[in-house]
Amino acid sequence: MKTQLEQRFVAQLEENQNIVHKICRMYTNDQQSHKDLFQEITIQLWRAYPKFRGDSKFSTWMYRVALNTAITLYRKSKRRIKTQDYDTVHFKISDIPxxxxxxxxxxxxxxxxxxxxxxxxxxxxxxxxxxxxxxxxxxxxxxxxxxxxxxxxxxxxxxxxxxx
CATH class of the missing domain: 1.10.10 (Arc Repressor Mutant, subunit A)
Known part of the structure; x- marks a missing residue:
């Protein structure tokens, strides 16, 4: 059973997921890297979501977290990036091709x-x-x-x- 926090997060993420896809496209060269970065950004957004105070629009906050995550991982690209599998997270986000x-x-x-x-x-x-x-x-x-x-x-x- 999803909590209200999870439900709000998933709804907002699904509504704005194209932002994350576009950022992934800018910072990756292949489909697997795109998926990995999308997953990592989603996880970072989820981790940071309880601290989202609503001082700005969700999409503005999402841009900042997603870009910071992409830039950080891009700069560390010489190292292997450890990501979590979607199955370890309690929610699923549909992927729009x-x-x-x-x-x-x-x-x-x-x-x-x-x-x-x-x-x-x-x-x-x-x-x-x-x-x-x-x-x-x-x-x-x-x-x-x-x-x-x-x-x-x-x-x-x-x-x-x-x-x-």
Missing amino acids: YDDETEQQLNLMYKAVKQLNDIEKALVFLYLEDKNYRDISETLGISEVNARVKMNRIKTKLKTILNP
Whole structure:
């Protein structure tokens, strides 16, 4: 029997799981790594959920935890990452597959974005999610002006990567 806390968490995670999938896509190169990172982010979200006070939207909080988890694991990629199996967690989250046509259209952009550093990737991700600079700055812990300046530099860098 799920507790109310588990029920709220699962409902919010299912509603926002595409955020996690997109972050996984930005920081992994294959399906198995994607699944592993999705699982690890889910576990970290669950561990942190009791501390979520609701000061920000769930999705903003989720971005921050998911990006921090992805960046931390990405930086430690030379070591083997230990993850827990879904079966050890008391809930299941349905996995919504990506649309193949859309995925093919995004492949070129993902390849270019993967050449960026960790913070640049996170900023691009939030920008592509139509987050305003205030939300981006809050999620990444930088000033709004800094987020704007960084985004302009990233746009120039991506243009160079895509059009050598």
